[in-house]
Amino acid sequence: MSINLERLASVFTTLCEIDSPSKQEGRVAAYLKSLFADMGAEVIEDDSADKTGSDCGNLFVRFPKGGLDREPVFFNCHMDTVLPAIGVKVKREGEIFTSAGDTVLGSDDKAGIAALIEVMRTLQEKNIPYGPVEYVFTTCEEIGLLGVKALDPTFIHAKIGYALDSSGINRVVVGAPAANRITAEIKGIAAHAGLSPEKGINAIHLAARAMARLKLGRLDPESTANIGLIEGGIASNIIPESVLVTGEVRSHAVKLLAEHTEHIRSIFQAEIDNWTDPDGVVAGRPSLDFRIIDDYPAMKLERGSAVIKRVETAAAALDRKLDYVVAGGGSDANIFNSYSTQCAILSTGMDKVHSTRETITLSDMALTAELIMAILT
Ligand SMILES: [Zn+2]
Numbered sequence: 001m002s003i004n005l006e007r008l009a010s011v012f013t014t015l016c017e018i019d020s021p022s023k024q025e026g027r028v029a030a031y032l033k034s035l036f037a038d039m040g041a042e043v044i045e046d047d048s049a050d051k052t053g054s055d056c057g058n059l060f061v062r063f064p065k066g067g068l069d070r071e072p073v074f075f076n077c078h079m080d081t082v083l084p085a086i087g088v089k090v091k092r093e094g095e096i097f098t099s100a101g102d103t104v105l106g107s108d109d110k111a112g113i114a115a116l117i118e119v120m121r122t123l124q125e126k127n128i129p130y131g132p133v134e135y136v137f138t139t140c141e142e143i144g145l146l147g148v149k150a151l152d153p154t155f156i157h158a159k160i161g162y163a164l165d166s167s168g169i170n171r172v173v174v175g176a177p178a179a180n181r182i183t184a185e186i187k188g189i190a191a192h193a194g195l196s197p198e199k200g201i202n203a204i205h206l207a208a209r210a211m212a213r214l215k216l217g218r219l220d221p222e223s224t225a226n227i228g229l230i231e232g233g234i235a236s237n238i239i240p241e242s243v244l245v246t247g248e249v250r251s252h253a254v255k256l257l258a259e260h261t262e263h264i265r266s267i268f269q270a271e272i273d274n275w276t277d278p279d280g281v282v283a284g285r286p287s288l289d290f291r292i293i294d295d296y297p298a299m300k301l302e303r304g305s306a307v308i309k310r311v312e313t314a315a316a317a318l319d320r321k322l323d324y325v326v327a328g329g330g331s332d333a334n335i336f337n338s339y340s341t342q343c344a345i346l347s348t349g350m351d352k353v354h355s356t357r358e359t360i361t362l363s364d365m366a367l368t369a370e371l372i373m374a375i376l377t
Helices: 005-016 026-038 107-125 146-150 203-212 254-273 306-317 332-338 362-376
Strands: 042-045 059-062 073-078 090-093 096-099 133-138 160-164 171-176 178-187 217-220 223-232 242-251 287-296 323-326 342-346 359-361
Touching: 005 026, 005 090, 005 096, 005 107, 005 362, 026 042, 026 059, 026 133, 073 107, 073 146, 073 332, 073 362, 107 160, 107 359, 107 362, 146 332, 160 306, 160 332, 160 362, 171 306, 171 332, 178 203, 178 254, 203 223, 203 242, 203 254, 217 254, 223 254, 242 254, 254 287, 287 332, 306 342, 306 362, 332 342, 342 362, 359 362
Parallel strands: 073 133, 073 160, 160 342, 171 323
Antiparallel strands: 042 059, 059 133, 090 096, 096 359, 171 342, 178 242, 178 287, 217 223, 223 242
């Protein structure tokens, strides 16, 4: 059942060196379309580009029957990479891959894609029977899961699947938090800071008073909150008329996510409501426009679920023990789990991702490929 290591290394290098920052996945998509068509698969590109702003859609790859009667599964990887991602040059020393140092490597998520390609090539070449399988490649994962959010889940026939998109090896991510993005826009009244400060309402000051009362960071074992961006003001001699504060709340518990989000809203609102005009000369009151954007839902997979049992059986056949872990962030899998599919996240061996020190080894990629193959066979 052994895979072709050098072929895996070569496909991985080719994929990494096709630049694909978010919204510019088109060249990788074109490469995959022709490669999978040559392997006899049906490849569908959806029309999500209209919604995501990418130069291509999501890809759905359906392989001919492999002769084994199993529950159908899908595998997912995202085609985009984080920046800096232009002009990627792969460096290989022995079995260790890195970038040349000025870009990311792109093993997030191309290590997963390369493993999926090598698995199917091995199965076909050696005539190994396999169960029904689809591959789903998404765009714009790194900039808000835009591709997966825009896809039509009825394009996926399998009810269980695996996103290959996590660091480590032999790890399965079974849970991830839900997240709300929040924006608080406070409107005050502009006035000359030296001539008529009594007539102004300082929006930045109001926001600062509210923020000083917020609890941020780790709120409880399941939840976190952050304020990450403050935009407002024009000049030091103008009382600022408006400020936009952007932040987020994450929680593994839906109820806590709602409570913490409401707590933040109420603190901003109280600051606006409690504002007074001591001199009675301001022509108006401050106001708050507080928005909650439902970023992604939580995912939580039970140990006895079909998707976990399938990978557990595959690992046992390889004499491997898996670690089941909970993630701190959202990924495509959160969205797949909100559709009528169960999707666990499998590690691919990638390391130091989202940095120019990103690295992966060939043997870890091979371990990933062998686990995928065991799931299918
Ligand atoms: Zn990723």
